[in-house]
Amino acid sequence: MDTKQLETILALFEKSTVSEMELESETFKLKLKRNTEIHEVPVKPTIAQAPQPTTVVDTAHWVKAPLVGTYYHSANPDAKPYVEVGQSVKEGQVICLIEAMKVMNEIKADRSGVVQEIKAINGKMVEYNQALVRIGDAP
Amino acid sequence: MDTKQLETILALFEKSTVSEMELESETFKLKLKRNTEIHEVPVKPTIAQAPQPTTVVDTAHWVKAPLVGTYYHSANPDAKPYVEVGQSVKEGQVICLIEAMKVMNEIKADRSGVVQEIKAINGKMVEYNQALVRIGDAP
């Protein structure tokens, strides 16, 4: 089956009030369920299956704000940012500051790796649990 | 199967009051469910499919009340009921009365056959479209 077809089927399911759907054809088997956890169904071996692309297990993750406050990417307005995209960081290294109630809180990398993306904006508020900086294996 | 076909099936399911539907054809198998938990059904092998069982078409149906009124099973309290279960009737034969606004309306069988069941109660109100008498091929 192609993903276009899957997209169409999913859209139909979305629009319907159906809560569960199982669909099986000669080339595929599909099971859809709403609002509950999905039960894994073994995929029937289809003859002469195309080789599956090897999925890269990406351990990259976001460092999230542990408190509400103002995000600063550098120690002071004149200083260079703690980290920039593409830069390597070590676990425990300060990656930004969050100021709350006039106190500067240092936020540290919780793993070593490479900075892949920075989502927080210098000088703006971040809420609890907001994604700040993504650190992964590669840029 | 094509998604157009699926769309049609889903629309039919949506409009129905059916809560679960299983559909199997030579090329696909579909299972739909609304708002209840799913019961696992073993997947039948699709190769060399068995011929479909011939379903018996039961043409029995209910004669329904064409108006609101009081149902009488006989012409008067002393008379025998027009019809009883197991009795044969001919199309056009009077099977009961419905009194409305002091007028007695004769209700007639709309097919020939055998009275299988009588649901209305003598002397009680029937509403529009209420099932009165079921006539079928056999008792």
Next chain:
Amino acid sequence: MIQKILIANRGEIAVRIIRACKDLGIQTVAIYSTADQSALHVQLADEAVCVGEANSKDSYLNVNNILSAALLTHADAIHPGFGFLAENASFARLAQACGLIFIGPNPEIIDLMGNKINARIAMHKAGVPLIPGSFEAIPSLEEGLKTAQEIGYPIILKAAAGGGGRGIRIILDEVAFRQAYPVLKQEAKNYFNDDALYMEKLFTSAKHIEVQILGDQFGNVIHLYERDCSFQRRHQKMIEEAPCHLLNETQRKALCEDALKAAKAVGYDSVGTIEFLMDENFNYYFMEMNTRIQVEHPVTEMITGVDIVKEQIRSADKQKLSYQQNDIKILGHALECRIIAEDYRHDFKPSIGKISFYHAPGGKDIRVDSALYTNYELSPFYDSMMAKIISFGPSRLHAIKRMRSALEETIIEGVENNLEFCYFTLFNPQFVAGRYTTDFANAWIKELNERESTLS
């Protein structure tokens, strides 16, 4: 004492009547068509009887089945709601002949007020100002032309027995009059079996003001002040309010007293409404009388605290009104938005289908009258009004603000609806000022649609 009422209606007004009956300890019988098996009024009533197929003429207008249902469920009375059989004097008489109480005025009054020429004569006798026009039926084309000349074009030519938008022509000049007169006369004869025509001056821009009346069978008649129903599209009201913001106390008093005069002149003995047109100089003219409960009655209930439906049932039950005129005070201001399944961007095309999600607004000073629920299937057979949202406030501006936040809270998914249209309207400066007349809605809709096609 009435013990059981059959409600010869559906939708939110049937639900409204059931609620009043529950308060009064009266049993209820709902009627329904085959399309309405899952309707809310069927679920809330004590009993329900199917009376016919989906099409109204086979069910909600099926007089025989409705009367049979009332008699066989041992109801004492029939409440017709609005629309359907509510202003059908023959139905009222038939119900009475069957020993049932018809919850509405004496059928004589329905007949009298149903014939627009007779109504005008009665109101004229009572000393209530009429819309300038022909007093009695127009005797001939030439006489008609003379009258039209006197009152000035444009005029509306109307069949005395007409109603519901039928048998009406807007006439702009003498040529048009000469053309339309014989045609409409023939039409009136064909449709209503009565070729009497009359004319009224056309007010293209006026306030539509109506006064709520309560009467009983002991000669007591009181008013519950006025409503402003000028926000209309093709004579369909969409937003109503009470009281009319523009009237001062002297004007209000004169208007309400004239309405009382009108009601008393015909011996009015139930709930009803006297409709007036008011021109830019605050001159008001009798338009017509509605001899039934109206869609917009909740705005009056909000500002007075009176339960109009309960009073209507009481008076039909030969009880005295619970109020005297000086018990009635205006406690604030109320608005009603009719939430309708139609698309203002496409000429208010009605929408049907399943309501996949419904969330009603709540909190202080918000009332919702509706027969909607999540997964309700909106049927093409009936009116597309889904809910009435009513807001109250100590002032008109408070009521408007409260309505805005109620509309923000309301969610209706699955069908097109006018929530957004109502919301936009509540920010229109002319609406907010209260200075809108009957031609306002159309112009505003046009403006909104034009804006849709531009960015700014």
Next chain:
Amino acid sequence: MIQKILIANRGEIAVRIIRACKDLGIQTVAIYSTADQSALHVQLADEAVCVGEANSKDSYLNVNNILSAALLTHADAIHPGFGFLAENASFARLAQACGLIFIGPNPEIIDLMGNKINARIAMHKAGVPLIPGSFEAIPSLEEGLKTAQEIGYPIILKAAAGGGGRGIRIILDEVAFRQAYPVLKQEAKNYFNDDALYMEKLFTSAKHIEVQILGDQFGNVIHLYERDCSFQRRHQKMIEEAPCHLLNETQRKALCEDALKAAKAVGYDSVGTIEFLMDENFNYYFMEMNTRIQVEHPVTEMITGVDIVKEQIRSADKQKLSYQQNDIKILGHALECRIIAEDYRHDFKPSIGKISFYHAPGGKDIRVDSALYTNYELSPFYDSMMAKIISFGPSRLHAIKRMRSALEETIIEGVENNLEFCYFTLFNPQFVAGRYTTDFANAWIKELNERESTLS
């Protein structure tokens, strides 16, 4: 002028406050925990800030994050609602130190009324009748025994700094007193760092009556009459009403004037409640003061028309009250049922899960305050109250009947709830008579549960 308020709460009271702010043209900032991302208050507020994990202590009690959120969103004021930080004087002071307006009374009053001995002394000085008991902290075991002897057992021994059901012992006789006194003293020292104890006579069967107070910062204090909150299980109110049906005008006047006296004595400058116990002879005694908006405030709003939350915001904003005492009239009777996700058949065990279907009641004289919607996931972390249904009527019996039909209309599927329990209660003869006291609910629950196991 307050332009933006951060609402340091969740659920229906957060929604209630947002509605008041919208009426006043004030911007709102909601706060939420990671469990409340889809909560209604988050959707209705103009802005929303996540302040911590699901557990209240990490989010709705997280003072630093809440204050940061207020400052960084440029709010002028914080509304604490009820529960959480509503009666926390340190929080109020901290907010003020940050330049924020705390929407509640002066923190001095929160402190004064929070210490129960000091509150008693203040009330005694003001001439408000107190529950018989020790006047100041009990100096010693022997003195305590003497006082207990004087007022008569049973008594309640309480820690002055206690609250929320902690630091309280019911004492039936001298032996129990000798045993409990040193233990509770130690407990009080450990928990509250204050070992002062006092005692009050225990009323096992009394009316719990409370008077609603409004004050401003200009010395104006008025009352909005009383509520009867005697229907309680383990000090949890379940059904409240206003006014108290059993008081005559003389008794009502005395009670409300004593409440005013109490509020004025402490210079009360916000919305609050004076709670009284009333014995079978209609003698009433000051119990405590709540220095916040209360769950059951809507019943008072229904009978007076006053928007209490708006007045609370106005007075925090240094505006004068919109009302004077003689503007306040009792317009009818109101009831509130708290609809809670708990199962009365299983010792009111809380229920959690997805609300698979929710249908709110509607129509005239019904108000619904709720944060529920279809598909809302009821979380185990917070209070299990899902909705407040409030009914109004010209008389108490009307309000009861209206509530019955509202409960009949309400549908909540997916979690156990007390709709049925409330409905049954509205038919209990003692409840209908209004002659129930604080011990009634327990006996009634027992009776209902016993009935469950029999057929008749």
